Amino acid sequence: MAREDVGIILGGPQGAGVETSMMVLTRALARRGFGVIADREYFSNITGRHSYIHMLVSSRAIPRSLRYPVEIIASMDAETLFTHIDDVANGGYIVYDSGVASKRLEEIVSMEDITRVRVLEKLKKNGVASTVASVLKFLERDRDVKAIGLNFADLLRRLMNRYRIEVSSLSRYVSGIIVSAVAVLLGLDVEAIKYSLSIQFSSRSNIVEQNLELFKYVEESLQSYRNSIALEKPKHNFRKLMIVTGNDVVAMGKIVGGLRYQSYYPITPAADESFAIEKYEHLRAEKDIGSIVVIQTEDEISAICSAIGASLAGARSATVTSGPGFDLMVEGISWAGANEVPIVVTYYQRGGPSTGQPTRGSQSDLFNAIFAGHGEFARVVITSGDHVEAFYDSIEAFNIAERFQVPVIHLLDKFLANSIRTIPPPDLDSVKIVRGSISSGGKEYKRFDLGYIVSPRAFIGVD
Template sequence: MKEVGVLLGGPQGSGIETSMWILGRILVSKGFGVIADREYFSNITGRHSYILMLVSSVKLPRSLRYPVEILASMDAETVFTHFTELSEGGILIYDVNISSKRIEEIPSMEDATRERIARVLAEKGVKTSVESVVEYLERDRRVLPLGLDFSSLLKALSEQYRIDSRAVSKFLSGVIVSSVAVVLGLGEDIVAAGFRQQFREREELVEQNIMLYRLVRSALSKHYGVVRLEEPRLVMEKVMVVTGNDVVAIGKIVAGVRYQSYYPITPAADESFLLEKYDNILGENGEVIGSVVVMQTEDEIAAVNSAIGAALTGVRSSTTTSGPGFDLMIEGLTWAGMNEVPIVITYYQRGGPSTGQPTRGSQSDLFNAIFAGHGEFARVVLSSGDHLDAFYDTIEAFNIAEKYQVPVIHLLDKFLANTVTVITIPDVERVRIERGVLTRGGPGYKRFSLESLISPRAFIGGKDTVMWYTGDEHDEYGHIVEDPEVRARMYSKRIEKLSLILRDLPMDRKLRLHGPSSPDYLIIGWGSVKGVVLDAVEYFSEKGLKMSYLDLKLLWPFPSEDFLKITNGIPDSNILAVEHSYGVNIAELVAMNTGRRIVKRVSKYTGRPITLDELIHGLEEIVSGKKERVVLSRGA
């Protein structure tokens, strides 16, 4: 087969994420394309966590799908939660010691989830034990159950290396990695290389996990390579295996960021954690060329204000947050807008409102990013559709912020942040750093000069340079004024930068059309829906239906003229919008700015990613004329 879907599940804190990283690196090193999404509860240990992964021998995957060919479970909750997502003829890897476990006996499972699964079991005539589920899968779905005695495997490892019984449970992730590797026919050498990459400079852990692989391979000797992936045909030289958080952090280093503030919040904090790992930034010859000061502040108010302070000194500065934290930053955002401060806010959306779903994804904060704050002022909102986009867009965000002296919001989401994928190494040769018009200031310096839309920017602390900053309206020097003429000129000057930005930015940085320019159907969207929509477009194109995707990258100021030019000749009835929200707000933004009414919409707001199978089905419902709006809900 050309691709294999894999689902790994177990309790939060049991090493599921580690399993994902090791397997991902093993597969990529062998030449396969990999994408994996991490889904988890908002707790430290105990609640159900799982990885949905797609492995391809022919391409770098852009989206995920159900059903999966391999379900590897650490516990009974994984079996109950995901047994319906296992394909006919698939593989179930499970611990034989949980066979008698009943769904009623799982304390970590939410009552609503237990009741929903119990209904499904009753409809299928299956009793509420793991053993009954396994029998059903084997009998009715032709699934091959591979039961392993996890306790015996770990006991043998413990005896071999005299590992304390309280510490041996950390090797559960090794059992999962080894069992999936065995059924995929991955040999010891390449599996060992994956363990070495994960456990650098901890050779004892590598040796112990290799021993565990041998034990698992012996137990599953009859089923080695039972899932046959075609030999990889990808041409990959230098690639990176990264999350969205990782690639944005890397983009900030390349962009020249020297100050980053944050208050820990999911799913934004991992970006700052990566930046904190590096004391120095090295040049091509290994020389130290700078460092990033990363500050964990007491709250998001302090985070945005300290980023503003850093920007006033002349360094490229940013802060990172999610929805609840962004809400607290709004007064600082408006202050930056009033004072033309070039800061970047990296905004990772998650499920809301309020605390909502701290560890689940969403695109429902579109209007919050565009319109939050009192008064009118210029801000720019950028979105990224995939990991490689996120790298270049991060740099673009700082260029726009400094060139036009506006706050820029880089709008991402949990799906991109927590998805691991393979990307080609970004081409730093195409990176351009644009800092805008800078001046040394000096006597008589007018920080907010009205001579042009872009003010002459000097940094605080310059010799013989005096400047004033205030939250109130001000004159060219920064002094507080309420004169109506000055107010009108200053107010309009700040806002009219938006027209300048729209005029200056090239088309492909505002929106990008993927597919034919005169399609039968045009899908519009933004952000992380890009990959799954492109795969759906490819599917329908192979079926003979011309379909294109318009990826909206510049969300504010909205590129109305460019949008109308691209969509000219396509009737509203043939345009569809896809978004992770209830309202599919991008359609409302289009209507507000262009007058075009897009009523056909695909929506998902469960907090789980849109998968290819459900999107194809939803689009078929709309294209066939059965529905105008489809709500997706697949995924546990």
Template structure:
């Protein structure tokens, strides 16, 4: 097989993210590509979480169902995901849960329990783990691998004198070992990945590697029962990163000097990584430091970066929907004062606190239009992890060159997905700080003789400047004269046309796929990967597809968008988005006059999968109208 997909499930806090990272390192070392999505509830521990992972001999950018391996840390995982396992797949489970009944699992939500009970009833089996395992073996030809977790854990505890209360932490080690074994990975590869993940904690690494030794010895007959093809060509160096990681790395390369944040899912991990690398060393010299500042709330977070930007420091904050709502007054203030700030906006399910740990793309219009009055802002989106690195750097360059706030809008799917990528090239990352001034006694911060006024920093010698939320004159003094209002208001807003004109096409919109397609998918953000993978899958069935990836969402590149889509039959165009209303089609209609009615939409909070997009395209071509694709994902 050139691709294998897995689900690893268990209670939140049981080490699933650790399993994902260790397997990622192991796959990367062997030259495989993979993508892994982490789905979890918003509580800290206990509720059901799972990792959906696909590993491939070729670059892979999307997930699919059914999966080939289901590895369960508990009974709830089996109840929740048993029907997502493919015919002939492998179930890895704890023998100790065979007697568990559906009614014994208190953490399952009532609606979910009823839905699972309905599936089980339709199959004519009992709502017990043992009955489900028997069904999978007899009706689905599944290889059910029962492992005695407690025997392994007691053996480990005896060898290392581990407190029995802490043994549940090592279930993730059993999962890693069993998956590595059934995929035929040499145990040294997995052990190296364990040592890499737990570097700095050698005892924990040793204990987990001892588990791998025991499992490879006890279950040796299972080695390689799922055959994953060997990569035909090694891709060279690979990075294993999440979206949060790669944005943080991009900020370091871009020269960020202040990152403020108030902890919120799924944005906080970006700041946590920056906290680890506040002092950057290169060639035996220190670059930095980066100040990472946890504020008392989001209002303080955006206010602090505005202040830092006025002193000349590259400054940013990261948040998601509820936090962004609180930042809007500060966003307007930055627009009024032409302050170059960057807000990294990770979308999650709303409205209100909504689904704090699930994904969405429903905040597009919020990013574009939030704030009172009219002012210039730029909204950039990234379609994948590599784009996110370069777009992060572009965000700072655009902010400072045009002296506008920039919103870099991403989503939970990209933020929390772990992938292998070819390392981006920092050498491509040019730093552009825009028009600067040393100031002086007669310095006009808002010189109206040009759209972009030379920028002096607070503290410049012999320089006084004023910043106010009120309308002001060229010096920054409050002034409400109508002639001055027209001059200053127009100066700020007309930057949008300059930005639209000067940004190169590849930073605004890209087109990939067939020159004469049967269908054209149009999207932004994380829909890029799943759309391109779906196009490749449909290509194997003789259907030609193309994908339009919108990167600059505001100011909207209407002229370029029309020039691309007017080459094709309008009836072939399909929008793809994680939202109910498909916000992009409204933005397109407003900016270009093009009315597109065909959509593939999903708003369950779980990622679009490859087969959902494939099925959606086929249904639309056959004349159906879609509001939501048939959902997968617990």
């Protein structure tokens, strides 16, 4: 029976292409009309530690959140199998490298101690030996899980011999094995995979060809499993779908909303938003040409103060940060509140306190956003629930800030920042830009005129 949705975990060492695997699958699934959300969990290092993607694919809607357990776990290494022992659903599928079947939990030096203890306790309680093979047999017996072993070494050797690939480069193709295996289980056609690979590796046609050959090898090996977890035919009517992160949609919303100055000091998970805006610093709208100034400042104090200065000069301005950076910005935000300067602070929450856990999520900073600052002053805090809301909220934050001349804090979190989601293109015709009351200045101009609820503001440099 076809399913409404399917949960998937893709796991492997950080730097091994787990995120690329997710992008290839997401694009192929979106091409066939499925809704997708995918979150990446990773450590603060470049390579080696366990990294994984948690996905949900739906034929009836665009998912807004994820769920456990999942129907498919596609593993690049033994650590993924041990770490996610509790995450596979009854009757689910695990795709793994048969070459790691004898691997013992004690041999995995990269695993966190807390995870190792949790898994060992579970294995001991159930009388299961600490090898991959024993764990898979336990899951087959306990939850009717289908463990599908692929000989990664043989598949890569065939590819190497066909294309004369250097041995040192073969590890780059492991991600192609798990992409192919998941695609076969879901019944995805090769044309959807080819389309996605052609975008992912647009300037490297040889990589596309090699991955398609690898898909053929995996499909041959899993012929009896094709379409094992079939999805219903997509039922929504979106003619187009965008594949975006939360950082992407906030950047897009700011650009559409008239952003002209953005400051930032690099911090996870906020920095990617500024990187996205930097790609579109030069704008063309019909016959007009404009630009956005994006500046990486020396610290967060400079970031908030420079954004305030840009606002005083008349630019729609914002700064972006996470918890530790926001703490440093508080005095500047207080000054903006006291002087009625419209400013937007995009605040991506992460694990705390202090430096905390840069790559882990949190939603614990609401009170910090609402109350931080000495004395009382008006501010508005906006929280976005998903990627679509984040786009429109990014625009509305500017409108509120300038209409009421207050700091606006746009509160998001690491999950929303880093998760990938398919969404329909936004309705740009519904977007309205509201700049509030603006004065041309003059000798009689009073910045704080008590005759108004919100007195008109004049820009610095106006006589």
